[in-house]
Each structure stands twice: as C-alpha cells, then as structure tokens.
Amino acid sequence: MTTLSITGGQVLLPDGTVTRADVLVDQDSGEILETGADLEGDATLDAADSLVTPGFVNGHCHVAMTLLRGAADDKPLDAWLQEDIWPVEAELTPEDVRAGAELGILEMIKGGVTAFSDMYFHVPEIATAVEKAGVRAVLGHTAITIGKDEADARADMEESLAVATDLDGAADGRISTTFQPHSLTTVGEEYLREYVPRAREVGLPIHFHANETTNEVDPIVEEHGVRPLEYARDVGLLEAEDFVAHGVHVDGTEIDLLSETGASVIHCPASNMKLASGMAPVQRLREAGVTVGLGTDGAASNNDLSLLDEGRDAAMIGKLAAEDASAVPADAVVEMLTQGSADAMGLPVGRLEAGAPADLAVIDLERPHLTPAHDLVSHLVYAAAASDVRHTVCDGQVLMRDREVTTLEEDAVLERASEAATQLFERAEG
Ligand SMILES: N[C@@H](CCSC[C@H]1O[C@@H](n2cnc3c(=O)[nH]cnc32)[C@H](O)[C@@H]1O)C(=O)O
Numbered sequence: 001m002t003t004l005s006i007t008g009g010q011v012l013l014p015d016g017t018v019t020r021a022d023v024l025v026d027q028d029s030g031e032i033l034e035t036g037a038d039l040e041g042d043a044t045l046d047a048a049d050s051l052v053t054p055g056f057v058n059g060h061c062h063v064a065m066t067l068l069r070g071a072a073d074d075k076p077l078d079a080w081l082q083e084d085i086w087p088v089e090a091e092l093t094p095e096d097v098r099a100g101a102e103l104g105i106l107e108m109i110k111g112g113v114t115a116f117s118d119m120y121f122h123v124p125e126i127a128t129a130v131e132k133a134g135v136r137a138v139l140g141h142t143a144i145t146i147g148k149d150e151a152d153a154r155a156d157m158e159e160s161l162a163v164a165t166d167l168d169g170a171a172d173g174r175i176s177t178t179f180q181p182h183s184l185t186t187v188g189e190e191y192l193r194e195y196v197p198r199a200r201e202v203g204l205p206i207h208f209h210a211n212e213t214t215n216e217v218d219p220i221v222e223e224h225g226v227r228p229l230e231y232a233r234d235v236g237l238l239e240a241e242d243f244v245a246h247g248v249h250v251d252g253t254e255i256d257l258l259s260e261t262g263a264s265v266i267h268c269p270a271s272n273m274k275l276a277s278g279m280a281p282v283q284r285l286r287e288a289g290v291t292v293g294l295g296t297d298g299a300a301s302n303n304d305l306s307l308l309d310e311g312r313d314a315a316m317i318g319k320l321a322a323e324d325a326s327a328v329p330a331d332a333v334v335e336m337l338t339q340g341s342a343d344a345m346g347l348p349v350g351r352l353e354a355g356a357p358a359d360l361a362v363i364d365l366e367r368p369h370l371t372p373a374h375d376l377v378s379h380l381v382y383a384a385a386a387s388d389v390r391h392t393v394c395d396g397q398v399l400m401r402d403r404e405v406t407t408l409e410e411d412a413v414l415e416r417a418s419e420a421a422t423q424l425f426e427r428a429e430g
C-alpha cells in the first residue's frame, strides 16, 4: 500500500464542521483511510494555512464548449442556441472536442473540481481526456430529434444508448454514464416513449435539460395540458437515479413530484442569470427534500467552469428568488457543490471520511480576501475563488500540486485549444 498524507490543514467534515486534522489516503485503492492528528504517509501534501475540502462536483456541463467561450454573449437561450451555438457546433470535429475537453478539465482541476457530469457528442474523445487528466466524470451522448428525419433522429437516440453502455466503467471506473435526451422540447414524444424504457432495461440513469425557460415550459403545457415534469413522468422519466439540469420554472406540483420520485435537480445559476432564463426556487426545492446539486453549464453561457463562483451565485440568486436573506445559506451551498451534485450523479464522493474516495481540494487561506478567518464555510461560498486552490487530488492521485497540474501539460493544452477554436470559427464563418 502506498499512502499520501495531507498534513497541517483544517478539514471540512461531512457534517459541515471544520477541524484541524491530517487526511491519510491509500493511493492504491484511492480511498481515504483516516482523518485525525499526526498521520504519516509515504508521501506528503502540505496543507498548512489551508482548508481541505471535498473536491467540488460539477453536476451539469458541456465541457468541450470551452472552445465557444466568449463567442456569443448577451442573448436569450433560443436565439443563442439556434443563431450562434448550433451552427458552430455543427463544425466541431472529434479532435476539437478533445482539445476543448482538455481545456475544460484543466480549468476544473485548477479550480478544485474533481468530478463533472457532461452532455455532449464525440464522447469517446471526452472519455480519453478524462482518463488522461485523472478526474471522475459521468458522460453521455446527447440526443436531439427535432429538425431531423426519422433515420437521423433514431441514429442519435441509438448513439446515446450505445455510448452510455460502452463507456460505463471506463478509466478504471472513474467514468460512469447516463442516457441523455437533450430536453423535453428537443426530443419528440414518440422517441422518449420508445427509448426511455430501453435505457431502463440496461440500467442507465437519465440526465436531461428541463424547465429552463418559460419558452420551453409553455409549449408543453399547451400541447399536453400538464406541467413539463408531469409530462416527463408520464413518458417514464424522473426515476430516483435521474437528474434534470436547470429546473428553473417549476411549480408546486413539480416540486412535489421531484420529492416523491427522488429525482434530483442540478442548479446552474450563472447560466440562468446570463441567459436571463429565470430564478430557480432552490430554497423551496431543498425544503421539499429534493436533492439539489450545482453545475456550471457550458463555458459559453457562464463563462467559466468555476464551481466556487457557482456556489456564490447560488447563494445570491437563491436569496433573491426567495426574497429572504436567510435562504440558501453558506452551509447549504457547500453541501450542494459537494454531496448534492455527487448524490444527484450517483457518485460516492463529496464527503471527507474514512472509506470514501479520496477526491479533495486544498484551498490556500493566506489571502487578503480570506482574512480574517471567522468562518471558513462562509469564506468558501462568499469569498474564495478558483485561483485559491493549491492542490487537487482525485481517486488518491495528486492532479495538481502547488498550482502545477501533473496530468496535463498546461501550455500545450492552451495552445491546442486556441488553435482549434480559431480554425473552428474560420470554418463556421467560411
Ligand atoms: N447530438 C446533438 C448534440 C447535443 S449536445 C448538447 C447540446 O446542449 C447545448 N446546450 C448548452 N447549454 C445549454 C442550455 O443551457 N440549455 C439547452 N441546451 C444547452 C449545447 O450547445 C449542445 O448543443 C445534436 O445532434 O445536435
């Protein structure tokens, strides 16, 4: 057994309290052996003047969209997707997706994110990037049927099933998968009725976008006479292992439905604000017992992949939405960006305790904006930034030490992504 001790820091425990302790990790099994005083390991990671937290978990992302970062801003969802994003995405090659995924994963490692859930295409390229970078991911191929003939629509749905089946368990088990109808309005009812049961037969959880904007809710209510999540349930979605991205415009009936089924919501506050989609009722969802995680969405609607930023945004917009400054408090946010996302995604991470996977981030507290240190949970949500992360560890392996990423070559990743983005936009505009 090879062990790693993360020493001299303060540790954020699963119950939300902070205590001075070392963390001892078995690097062979990738598990935490113990948290406590004076733990010696074969190797050491210094956490003096630092906070050791569970790695942050990004519950909803389109990681390769880093290539589209800053290319189309200041528009609502429909126009943004149809006029700007989809025409460029049509030109994306597998190599582009690989370059964008490596860039996104690099950014996430530098921000203490150790796991993410992704919706995209050319997924084997994303899996290769995940494997190399050493993070954990829940991947899948996202299928859309609107605007396609039947053969193309079917091929996309089949690919979503096939990719999820093939890649489950890849990268030594760090990759798991979901079946992914893009949303309730971009996949036709007949396809949902046929393919959702097929995903169930092979035991796949389902990740989809829902109730993101009123433009997406209204047509469903008009056509089916029920709320979108009632329709989702009717076509077999919303099992306990499923999770929906956004859940902005959900009414009381839908909140009850989520809490009865055990399906989770991934809240993406930055994307919701930037696209002016609306304010998710996060406090009400949590009070109803719904599992809520946090996600960045893609870098083109955020425009970064920092979960710490997302945490602060969640607290801020959660208070505005509830018109209550005590709503969505710091401890709730910390839970959402660790355990909440992890539970939604079906991963046993998000908790620093013996037996749990050793996925963690070490945050430098010796910073002007983190001084004085009255309350480290408050700091994590309201003051810390991705650039405060010193070390990142996933599955017991050190992915970043003193801000140096060990698994990806930072300069080369940046160069490849810039080059791919330049050529992509030349093709799209050509
Ligand atoms: N196979 C599909 C590709 C879908 S990938 C997932 C899609 O979600 C898109 N996307 C990114 N952010 C959002 C969002 O907030 N809501 C809905 N879709 C989004 C993203 O641009 C990408 O096109 C096809 O045939 O087009």
Ligand SMILES: [Zn+2]
Binding pocket: 060, 061, 062, 209, 245, 297, 298
């Ligand atoms: Zn999305």
